[in-house]
Amino acid sequence: xxxxxxxxxxxxxxxxxxxxxxxxxxxxxxxxxxxxxxxxxxxxxxxxxxxxxxxxxxxxxxxxxxxxxxxxxxxxxxxxxxxxxxxxxxxxxxxxxxxxxxxxxxxxxxxxxxx
Amino acid sequence: xxxxxxxxxxxxxxxxxxxxxxxxxxxxxxxxxxxxxxxxxxxxxxxxxxxxxxxxxxxxxxxxxxxxxxxxxxxxxxxxxxxxxxxxxxxxxxxxxxxxxxxxxxxxxxx
Numbered sequence: 001x002x003x004x005x006x007x008x009x010x011x012x013x014x015x016x017x018x019x020x021x022x023x024x025x026x027x028x029x030x031x032x033x034x035x036x037x038x039x040x041x042x043x044x045x046x047x048x049x050x051x052x053x054x055x056x057x058x059x060x061x062x063x064x065x066x067x068x069x070x071x072x073x074x075x076x077x078x079x080x081x082x083x084x085x086x087x088x089x090x091x092x093x094x095x096x097x098x099x100x101x102x103x104x105x106x107x108x109x110x111x112x113x114x115x
Numbered sequence: 116x117x118x119x120x121x122x123x124x125x126x127x128x129x130x131x132x133x134x135x136x137x138x139x140x141x142x143x144x145x146x147x148x149x150x151x152x153x154x155x156x157x158x159x160x161x162x163x164x165x166x167x168x169x170x171x172x173x174x175x176x177x178x179x180x181x182x183x184x185x186x187x188x189x190x191x192x193x194x195x196x197x198x199x200x201x202x203x204x205x206x207x208x209x210x211x212x213x214x215x216x217x218x219x220x221x222x223x224x225x226x
Contacts, residue, residue, distance in 0.1 A: 033214055042202075043159070048213040056213050091158045093214070104214055106158025
């Protein structure tokens, strides 16, 4: 596609339910990142996929959070047993290659509200 | 990635030039300096990138002194639409190193 696509754009869920957030990166981009951004805050790194390498999960806040990237393309971020503090905008980005000297492209994000 | 320090917020009037400085004392030889811009309710977008001296594009200029321990993003004649958060990133993720953003600088442009 022309850009990074995330779905849904908005998600309201009840506390304790599981949610899945989807990211379609730009075709051919080997690097994919997930971030979380609470209102008025900076971007909190969650997880990083690079090609066929094992993902860097160092930013995941708890074991309720997990992510997969199937076939080196689409990625799904899953949050189990959601809590109110999980409410935030979840942003996905993709990038061609590994070096910082390439541009990362971000999706519009999924706004998650846990009630 | 090299740690960066930038002001939390800045205010400017329309039509003025805005300079946002980022400190990165531990920058390594192979590191690049990249700036991203984030508008409210949107994901960040790439503005400009440089390695040394000066880089200019249609959006901004990036000034990097010889020691590369800091860099300055310059926005000429800002308008209200330049109100955003500006992030400075430094690094060269040759391996499995994530792209880590700091808190950024919140620029507010006032009419």
